Amino acid sequence: MRFNANELTQQELANAVGVSRQTIVAIEKEKYSPSLELAFRIADYFNTPLEEVFSFHPDEE
Amino acid sequence: MSYREKENIINIFSGLLITAIFAWAVYQRHLDGRIDLTDDFQQWGIIFLIYAGVSVVARIIIYIIFHIINAIVTREEDIPQEDERDKLIKLKATRNSHYTFSIGFMAAIIYLALGFAPYTLFIVFVISGLLSEIIDNGSQIYYYRKGV
Numbered sequence: 001m002r003f004n005a006n007e008l009t010q011q012e013l014a015n016a017v018g019v020s021r022q023t024i025v026a027i028e029k030e031k032y033s034p035s036l037e038l039a040f041r042i043a044d045y046f047n048t049p050l051e052e053v054f055s056f057h058p059d060e061e
Numbered sequence: 062m063s064y065r066e067k068e069n070i071i072n073i074f075s076g077l078l079i080t081a082i083f084a085w086a087v088y089q090r091h092l093d094g095r096i097d098l099t100d101d102f103q104q105w106g107i108i109f110l111i112y113a114g115v116s117v118v119a120r121i122i123i124y125i126i127f128h129i130i131n132a133i134v135t136r137e138e139d140i141p142q143e144d145e146r147d148k149l150i151k152l153k154a155t156r157n158s159h160y161t162f163s164i165g166f167m168a169a170i171i172y173l174a175l176g177f178a179p180y181t182l183f184i185v186f187v188i189s190g191l192l193s194e195i196i197d198n199g200s201q202i203y204y205y206r207k208g209v
Binding site: 022034 | 063207
């Protein structure tokens, strides 16, 4: 999704949504599930519905 | 390695170093006969208070040195702001740390109940305090690496 948005860097996205670059890295590697607020902020940044950015897989929990 | 991971590694080593040096200095005084750690519990109180003060000052100095070296090596002067992931990791690490200290506290009480000398209570407190700090920082490193 970052690449479709003018090859947005992790740092740029992190700055835009108010978290560290490491948190963006962790979300992309599926090592951290963001809070609902952060998930909405990321979706809002890309101007995309939440379910298009994030999906829920209960089997992996 | 992220700033937070480095910070936790520094915390573990500084905690071990400060405690080891302070314990060695106190033990030397005990051997010299300047203080009596076996019966005089007031001395233990004084030692704990001095340790708290020395530990805070030493950690501030170590942090300043760490921050300067980190800024020179990474060329990043700003300390990264704590975000929601950092807070969650810190919370889980603090929980693990409290479990560890609680076990240490119970161990100290069991020692007393078994008839060990009362000063062992303080020694077990120091060891469990140090262990809980290592568990705290170690847990944070683990959660940063493995995910939370």
